[in-house]
Amino acid sequence: MANPTDPARRLSARVLLVDEDDRVLLFFNQDSVVPGADSYYTVGGRVEAGESLAEAAARELFEETSLRATPETLDAVVCRREGPMRMSxxxxxxxxxxxxxxxxxxxxxxxxxxxxxERREIVHGAWLSLADLEATDAIVFPIGLAGLLERLFTEGSPAVPIELPWAGLTSS
Known part of the structure; x- marks a missing residue:
């Protein structure tokens, strides 16, 4: 039996959406994702009951950008991360x-x-290059995104999803 003090689990499917100039689409947020800080994060969100990860990613992509993709075009998961998160x-x-x-x-x-x-959190979408990611003062989620993208650009998709560090940015 689960401990009632254990945090609930939140399964999410996210998309690293990259254009022909190797820029990634990220959403910009001021102050609400990380209190007191600006941040960027990827397209994506919660997996709903009965959805596969790819189905959820395709749905979120359409809802958040209007870009249609089929679950089949999303291929395999390239990376994952997990950790504690405090909701708004x-x-x-x-x-x-x-x-x-x-x-x-x-x-x-x-x-x-x-x-x-999402409308309260997202200020705008922005296409950012690797140089933009390295230069920004905002926190970029997932942590290490520039290095991950550089690896994907040069090596392609990994055989096994890459494990990314969790940010550890939750309020106490």
Whole structure:
């Protein structure tokens, strides 16, 4: 039986969406993802009951950007990370995130499909190069994204998902 004080689990499917100029689409947030700090994070979100990781990633991609992709075009998970996460309502969760890599032509993301909470958090979408990622003062999630993308660009998708570090950025 689960301990009632154990945090709930939150399974997420995320997309490393990269354009023809090797720039990744990230969402910019001011102050609410990490209190007192600016941050960037990838497209994606919670896996709903009955969905596979790829189905959830394709759904989230469409909802958050209007770009349609089939689960089959997402191929395999290229990396994952997990750790504690405090939600905006104060709930402590154990997050498990799985990341897909997808190439696309550059486009202007349509944010009209965002849910209410996402509309409060996302200031705008931005296509960032590796140099942009290295130069920004904002926190970039997942931690180590520039190095991960450089590895994917040069080596391609790994045979086994790469384990990424958790940020460890939860309030106490």
């Amino acid at each position: 309502d104060g709930t402590l969760m154990h997050a498990e995130e799985h990341y897909f890599f997808l190439r696309t032509d550059n486009f202007e993301p349509d944010l009209s499909g965002l849910e209410e909470g």
